[in-house]
Amino acid sequence: MSDDYRTVNRANWDERVPAHAASADYALDRFRSDPEFISDVVRFDLPLLGSVEGLRGVHLQCHIGTDTLSLSRLGATMTGVDFSGPAVELARSFVASIGERVEFVESDLYDAASVLPNHAFDLVFTGIGALCWLPDVRRWAEVVARLLAPGGRLFIREGHPMLWALADARPDGLLVVDYPYFEREEPMVWDEGGTYVETDVEFEHNVTHEWNHGLGEIVTALLDQGLSITGLVEHDSAPWEALPGLMERLPNREWRLADRPWRLPHSYTLQAVAP
Numbered sequence: 001m002s003d004d005y006r007t008v009n010r011a012n013w014d015e016r017v018p019a020h021a022a023s024a025d026y027a028l029d030r031f032r033s034d035p036e037f038i039s040d041v042v043r044f045d046l047p048l049l050g051s052v053e054g055l056r057g058v059h060l061q062c063h064i065g066t067d068t069l070s071l072s073r074l075g076a077t078m079t080g081v082d083f084s085g086p087a088v089e090l091a092r093s094f095v096a097s098i099g100e101r102v103e104f105v106e107s108d109l110y111d112a113a114s115v116l117p118n119h120a121f122d123l124v125f126t127g128i129g130a131l132c133w134l135p136d137v138r139r140w141a142e143v144v145a146r147l148l149a150p151g152g153r154l155f156i157r158e159g160h161p162m163l164w165a166l167a168d169a170r171p172d173g174l175l176v177v178d179y180p181y182f183e184r185e186e187p188m189v190w191d192e193g194g195t196y197v198e199t200d201v202e203f204e205h206n207v208t209h210e211w212n213h214g215l216g217e218i219v220t221a222l223l224d225q226g227l228s229i230t231g232l233v234e235h236d237s238a239p240w241e242a243l244p245g246l247m248e249r250l251p252n253r254e255w256r257l258a259d260r261p262w263r264l265p266h267s268y269t270l271q272a273v274a275p
């Protein structure tokens with residue numbers, strides 16, 4: 001397969017970095033003013049994540065590093081990895097400007113185990129819009145397995161593949177399955193302005209190439225790498241407004257279908273442990 005998807009997707013991500021850094025959702029000023037502040041995403045994770053104190057952690061596809069910094073504030077020694085140069089630069093300079101220590105590495109996901117030490121991390125953390133950028137979930141699982149130390153843990157909370165398969169909001173409120181649930185070689189190609197945070201910025205690079213991966217495919221890819229699945233929880237909310245027009249915001253800042261949310265698994269948390 002051509003690597004073209006990386007060029008296209010990176011242009012899209014690079015351009016969105018300043019708008020995300022300026023947005024209320026990524027809350028950089030709250031990280032700056034309150035040394036104990038952690039992201040909504042990591043706060044949601046805490047009951048399943050437990051203590052990360054003293055762990056050597058790597059955050060794959062870390063974007064501008066707000067969840068990475070949150071895990072560092074909870075006591076882990078964190079490295080964040082992302083293929084977007086501007087995202088990594090922003091994360092590095094922000095963390096340095098507030099006097100905290102998190103390492104950030106610029107790398108494609110599939111190269112991460114070539115640029116980072118292998119079997120050296122107690123925690124691989126990822127998700128919330130990460131897997132959809134990768135064409136092959138088996139290669140992702142190989143990277144996870146190479147990074148994990150013996151007994152180390154993968155923690156992923158991700159948009160549910162059933163959610164990714166749905167059509168946009170319809171006037172009748174029905175949820176209609178319109179896009180692939182299973183991984184397919186062909187990407188879904190989108191051309192959409194805007195982004196998932198509120199911004200007035202008009203973007204130029206709006207094409208993306210994305211893939212879905214079924215829950216069974218994700219679990220099987222990890223099992224095939226010798227990992228043991230230790231938890232799989234499906235949630236009735238997601239941290240972004242995935243179906244605009246159909247969702248309401250909850251007190252914990254998650255988004256959920258306003259009408260009969262029990263119809264749909266919105267996101268899931270999957271945990272697995274290396275032998």
Ligand SMILES: C[S@@+](CC[C@H](N)C(=O)[O-])C[C@H]1O[C@@H](n2cnc3c(N)ncnc32)[C@H](O)[C@@H]1O
Pocket residue numbers: 006009013061062063064065066067081082083084087107108109110127128129130133134
């Ligand atoms: C929605 S963010 C997920 C991060 C986190 N949930 C957040 O919101 O801060 C997706 C990230 O994946 C990165 N990404 C996309 N494709 C990638 C690839 N092939 N290798 C490494 N990073 C990639 C993008 O640059 C972006 O920062």
